[in-house]
Amino acid sequence: MASTAEDTALSAARKRELLRQMYTIRAFEERAEQLYALGKVHGTMHLSIGEEASAVGSIAALRPDDLILSTHRGHGHCIAKGADLNRMMAEFLGKETGYCRGRGGSMHIADVAGGNLGANGVVGGGLPISVGVGLALRMQKRDQIVLCFFGDGAANNGAFHESLNMAAIWKLPVVFVCENNQYAMSLSVRRAFAIERISDRAAAYGMPGVTVDGNDLLAVYQAVSSAVQRARANQGPTLIENVTYRWRGHSKSDANRYRTREEIEAWKRKCPIKRFRARLIEEGVLTEEEADRLEQEARQAIDAAVAFAEASPEPSLDTLEEGVYA
Amino acid sequence: MRELTYAEAIREALRQEMERDERVFLIGEDIGVYGGAFGVTMGLLEQFGPERVIDTPISELGIAGAMTGAALAGMRPVGEIMFMDFITLASEQLVNQAAKIRFMFGGRATVPFVLRTPEGSGTGAAAQHSQSLENWFVHIPGLKVVAPSTPYDAKGLLIASIRDNNPVIFIEHKLLYKTKGPVPEESYTVPLSVSEVKREGRDLTIVATSIMVRRALEAAQELSQEGIEVEVVDPRTLKPLDKETIIRSVIKTGRVLIVHEACKTGGYGGELAAIIAESEAFDYLDAPIMRLAGRDIPIPYNRTLEYHAVPQVENIVEAARQLARGRV
Numbered sequence: 001m002a003s004t005a006e007d008t009a010l011s012a013a014r015k016r017e018l019l020r021q022m023y024t025i026r027a028f029e030e031r032a033e034q035l036y037a038l039g040k041v042h043g044t045m046h047l048s049i050g051e052e053a054s055a056v057g058s059i060a061a062l063r064p065d066d067l068i069l070s071t072h073r074g075h076g077h078c079i080a081k082g083a084d085l086n087r088m089m090a091e092f093l094g095k096e097t098g099y100c101r102g103r104g105g106s107m108h109i110a111d112v113a114g115g116n117l118g119a120n121g122v123v124g125g126g127l128p129i130s131v132g133v134g135l136a137l138r139m140q141k142r143d144q145i146v147l148c149f150f151g152d153g154a155a156n157n158g159a160f161h162e163s164l165n166m167a168a169i170w171k172l173p174v175v176f177v178c179e180n181n182q183y184a185m186s187l188s189v190r191r192a193f194a195i196e197r198i199s200d201r202a203a204a205y206g207m208p209g210v211t212v213d214g215n216d217l218l219a220v221y222q223a224v225s226s227a228v229q230r231a232r233a234n235q236g237p238t239l240i241e242n243v244t245y246r247w248r249g250h251s252k253s254d255a256n257r258y259r260t261r262e263e264i265e266a267w268k269r270k271c272p273i274k275r276f277r278a279r280l281i282e283e284g285v286l287t288e289e290e291a292d293r294l295e296q297e298a299r300q301a302i303d304a305a306v307a308f309a310e311a312s313p314e315p316s317l318d319t320l321e322e323g324v325y326a
Numbered sequence: 327m328r329e330l331t332y333a334e335a336i337r338e339a340l341r342q343e344m345e346r347d348e349r350v351f352l353i354g355e356d357i358g359v360y361g362g363a364f365g366v367t368m369g370l371l372e373q374f375g376p377e378r379v380i381d382t383p384i385s386e387l388g389i390a391g392a393m394t395g396a397a398l399a400g401m402r403p404v405g406e407i408m409f410m411d412f413i414t415l416a417s418e419q420l421v422n423q424a425a426k427i428r429f430m431f432g433g434r435a436t437v438p439f440v441l442r443t444p445e446g447s448g449t450g451a452a453a454q455h456s457q458s459l460e461n462w463f464v465h466i467p468g469l470k471v472v473a474p475s476t477p478y479d480a481k482g483l484l485i486a487s488i489r490d491n492n493p494v495i496f497i498e499h500k501l502l503y504k505t506k507g508p509v510p511e512e513s514y515t516v517p518l519s520v521s522e523v524k525r526e527g528r529d530l531t532i533v534a535t536s537i538m539v540r541r542a543l544e545a546a547q548e549l550s551q552e553g554i555e556v557e558v559v560d561p562r563t564l565k566p567l568d569k570e571t572i573i574r575s576v577i578k579t580g581r582v583l584i585v586h587e588a589c590k591t592g593g594y595g596g597e598l599a600a601i602i603a604e605s606e607a608f609d610y611l612d613a614p615i616m617r618l619a620g621r622d623i624p625i626p627y628n629r630t631l632e633y634h635a636v637p638q639v640e641n642i643v644e645a646a647r648q649l650a651r652g653r654v
Binding site for chain 1: 351377378380382383385387388390391392393394395396397398399400401403418419422423427428429430431432433434435436438467468470490491492566
């Protein structure tokens with residue numbers, strides 16, 4: 001695993017902001033669960049609780065005008081990319097004021113104007129798209145890059161192979177970030193891979209591959225920063241594997257039959273938020289009280305988003321067929 | 327007017343659109359030096375270079391995804407899937423991604439691309455290189471499906487498809503590539519979703535698609551000598567369909583034969599028949615709606631078996647004669 005050496009490039013203010021983002025993601029998702037329990041959510045959801053450092057650390061390495069492709073477990077990516085929480089929560093509740101006017105829901109939240117080209121309901125669905133985005137950026141001679149998130153499950157479908165190969169042969173400005181959260185629904189990586197590290201597959205495509213402690217925000221940030229630098233310098237794609245863990249079930253229908261309570265508890269002790277918070281306090285970037293306040297503010301922002309979403313109108317029935325064709 | 331083959335007309339459309347709009351680029355297998363499996367893109371690499379005529383590995387899903395992503399990021403890709411049979415490998419990106427992105431994102435994104443692909447039997451290529459799978463894509467909201475039958479339509483419809491802001495599946499027919507017809511030199515569009523009456527007649531309507539338009543016109547010629555005047559309607563765009571032209575024709579003739587190459591069960595003809603039956607044309611029908619389509623079998627290799635697997639001119643003549651007999 002890559003070292004967790006201090007990265008001095010991040011200012012104290014930026015570190016506080018990243019901690020705030022992680023608290024915001026956690027607050028959003030815990031609130032999402034509550035809303036579900038109250039029967040206010042029509043569909044299912046895929047929570048990334050426990051994986052916040054992967055989303056925030058990866059996106060922190062991007063410029064605001066860079067692009068991302070997200071996954072079905074994409075709330076964290078969306079928030080880290082700077083989404084408006086009101087519009088995001090409104091989409092989650094299927095409201096007209098949501099990012100997708102209530103047509104997409106949790107699995108399809110996209111903020112195209114903000115550089116989030118969409119969550120995706122198909123495992124591996126974003127991978128081939130990222131190749132096209134990279135191709136377009138190169139043809140348009142723009143110096144933006146695209147970061148494509150996917151999970152350990154996607155690394156075993158054909159889209160992964162075709163996409164990494166195409167991005168590599170054309171040296172496209174793509175960063176592939178595999179969020180290895182140990183399970184593809186119920187299938188553990190130990191049963192799904194005959195190799196230890198998913199990043200080893202990078203060698204087969206002629207690109208660098210690196211495995212990172214995905215619960216260490218700074219380690220993620222550092223690894224992705226190098227990959228972004230490479231991509232922006234036209235040196236081609238990189239495969240990064242963020243090793244992390246999904247605390248909650250795959251979706252709301254998951255009874256956790258495939259893993260033990262002990263395993264889940266062991267990973268909870270490696271909470272990426274507590275870890276980053278402790279580090280910032282130790283560094284003197286902020287005090288306990290300031291950290292508590294950040295968490296409090298994150299919860300308040302989510303409360304406000306819920307209030308906005310609940311007060312928002314449902315889509316009107318006479319718009320049902322809008323947006324199929326341009 | 328100058329004559330071009332169907333393949334040349336498509337090539338000219340690609341060339342003129344690439345000259346006009348630098349966002350247009352080509353992507354597919356063996357489309358560069360090789361010129362495409364059917365020679366359609368021959369010479370375009372020399373003119374536009376490898377940055378805009380992109381040879382890919384054998385990665386159909388990757389091609390469809392690259393088109394989707396590039397379109398999402400502001401380009402207007404034109405892809406080629408070498409045989410329509412291989413579109414099965416690209417379906418995830420076409421059906422789940424490209425077709426739905428605009429709607430799923432609340433109308434806040436566009437995916438303008440054209441995926442060209444040849445369908446059809448008659449080349450001895452057997453079951454995995456001869457299918458006509460248009461109806462799979464007709465079924466998917468968000469996709470447009472275009473199937474030109476003449477060189478003139480091929481050029482004009484392709485230019486219109488490239489300028490359209492939606493993902494378009496553009497279906498060519500292998501046996502049409504070498505057919506000739508008048509094609510203006512200048513750039514022009516044939517608007518999408520406008521059916522055309524290819525031949526006027528009073529006794530019955532044949533609605534035919536792709537190569538079956540050509541066969542229907544031949545059949546109409548023959549039937550004319552027997553005093554049966556056939557009207558031939560070509561939908562040209564299968565989705566979204568211009569129903570009015572078809573319904574108007576059926577109201578006029580009172581009899582309709584639908585002809586396509588794809589397997590009959592679940593084929594486009596079922597949809598056409600239902601549209602006619604649901605319309606005001608129903609009251610004008612003097613005979614049941616009749617369909618002539620590919621048999622419900624994979625395309626066989628043997629020349630004779632292959633020939634009889636899909637409608638030929640003589641089958642159309644016979645079916646039309648039978649249908650018209652009540653009146654003539």
